[in-house]
Amino acid sequence: MNQLVKGTVRNRHPFIFIAPALLILILFSLIPIIIAFVISFTDMDLKGLADWSNISFIGVENYTNLLADTVFHKAVFNTFFYVVIGVPLVIFFSLGIALLLNYGKNLVFTVFRAVYFMPAITNIIAIAVVWGFLYNTEYGLFNYLLSLADVDKVPWLEHPVIAKLSLILLAVWKGIGINMIIFLAALQGIPNSYYEAAKIDGAKRWQILLFITIPLLRYAIFFVTVTTLIGWLQFFEEPFIMTQGGPLDGTVSMALFIYQRGFQFSEFGYAAAGSFVLFIVIIIVTLLQFKLRKADDDI
Amino acid sequence: MASGKSKGNTERWIATILLIIGGFIISLPFIWMITSSFKPESEILQMPPTLFAENPTIQNYINLFTNMNFGVYLRNTLIIVLLSFIGLFLNAMAGYGFAKYHFKNKEKVFYLVLATMMIPGQVTMIPVYLLLNEMGLINTMAGIVLPGLAAAFSIFLFRMFMATIPTDLIEAARLDGAGEFYIFFRLIMPISKPIFAVQGILTFIAAWNSFLWPLIIANDESLYTLSVGLSLLKGQYASNFALQMAGAAFMVLPIIIIFSFFQKYIVEGFTTSGLK
Secondary structure, eight states: OHHHHHHHHHTHHHHHHHHHHHHHHIIIIIHHHHHHHHHTTBOOOHHHHHOGGGOOBOTTHHHHHHHHOHHHHHHHHHHHHHHHHHHHHHHHHHHHHHHHHTTOOSHHHHHHHHHHHHHHHSOHHHHHHHHHHHTOTTTOHHHHHHHHTTOOOOOTTTSHHHHHHHHHHHHHHHHHHHHHHHHHHHHHTSOHHHHHHHHHTTOOHHHHIIIIIHHHTHHHHHHHHHHHHHHHHTOOHHHHHHTTTOSTTTTOOHHHHHHIIIIISOOHHHHHHHHHHHHHHHHHHHHHHHHHHHHHHHO | OHHHHHHHHHHHHHHHHHHHHHHHHHHHHHHHHHHHHTSOHHHHTOSSOOSSOSSOOOHHHHHHHHTSOHHHHHHHHHHHHHHHHHHHHHHHHHHHHHHHOOOTTHHHHHHHHHHGGGSOHHHHHHHHHHHHHHTTOTTSHHHHHGGGSOOHHHHHHHHHHHTTSOHHHHHHHHHTTOOHHHHIIIIIHHHTHHHHHHHHHHHHHHHHTOOHHHHHHOOSGGGOOHHHHHHHHHHHTTTOHHHHHHHHHHHHHHHHHHHHHHHHHHHHHHHHHOOO
8 A cells, every 4th residue: 555655656747747637527527427327317406406305216207208208209300300401411511612622722722711611610609690680581681682582581490390491501501611621631631643543544523533532531421420410419509599499399409408408497307317318319329330330341 | 635734724713613602602691790780770670681881880889898798798708718728738738648658557547538528518517517516616607617627639639749749858858857847848838839729729719609608607697708698689689680790790700810810720720630
């Protein structure tokens, strides 16, 4: 024991360097997982927060309630809707723009790289405020532009399905930047000799794109797919600011459902159960993708 | 050969034109935000809308500070930015510890750090709130800043960079009698300037934009950040779009200015960090 203490004191420097960050991570990332798991089996609420003796274990009741909760059903459906439509769009547009940007290196291309990247670093609340104005049925720019083409007013945020699509449009606009940069970096890593060899063999443009560029971007596409999917499963700020989940819970996502249950209704136990369901969905989707990729690699 | 070259040129022109059209569409919300923020309240609801204000005014920006407490929100946001730089420093220290020291179970501890990256925010949100409540940190600046101080990805990037610093350099300094902290501050930190630059900009952007956690922890308007204040403004002045646009522009413009200065570093930072 004494030896151990002495050894630690002698080798104390790595611990002093690592300890502060590590303690914060343990306290605010790892321990909360355990707490979330435990309270998801309790009826923790505001009363429980004030006095722990008010908390009681209720087994899997929170989880069975979730299964019967129609709002949660909608949240799961909407999240699925966001992911299925949004993720392919983000990948398509970010890859497309990266391919266009890869045509040149002069000032025009550098400037436009910055322009396309800008939405990615702007504040999501500011974005939601601006888009809320653009989407306004009476005074918004979008409906005005449509009216020039004699299109009737579109209820951008007032119809459950259209509202979902409007939020997706905004999130795609914001999501292009980062992924475009990743694709661009991957594109610039492809050796020129591959293209030259293909040209000598008489390959056409689209053949080069389909049989050389895209396959060589496999890792980037995989990385972007995984991170985008995880991000979109946690879709939150857009519906939170722009629609508060409405109309008729038409835009509630799982993450927003958890927030509303936890911090607006103070049903901490119930919200924790919801968050664990989301966590498990994220883990399953991620594992599934790694499995698919492994199968892909084996071929 | 000549025809091949001209074909490549045509393609480049098409690419450029497509990029310009797309870039205009992408930046339309920004343009609309800025021009609308200078319109008086009467003009903003005018149909058909004008692109540029006919009677430009900065009254909206003044109202942010007189009708709303944007001065307070700005101060709080800047405090959060400053405090998050302490976090950046802690991450750098941890990255150095993992890069240049050997101790038992180092890799296992490091995997533990990396594992925290996979935990979604929604899962830790409620437990962290309960923890901070037990610590009496609800509605305090410490409660807003503390949970986000350490970031696994930042530690990971610092480790990657610092691992490339030659160990001989550190050994030589030790032989000269330099202490471990002296080495870190006077040798390692100056060498690591590039990674500090990238991480510093990313930290600034993240802190400037921080929204969810201040919203949850701050009950008191005196602790609100700009993002929280802006969402409050959207609720309170739902039909005053000019004021909303001014609030949004006030949040976005500093980031755009910083971005245009450090574009290269930011883009590189995002490329190496992948996401966020």
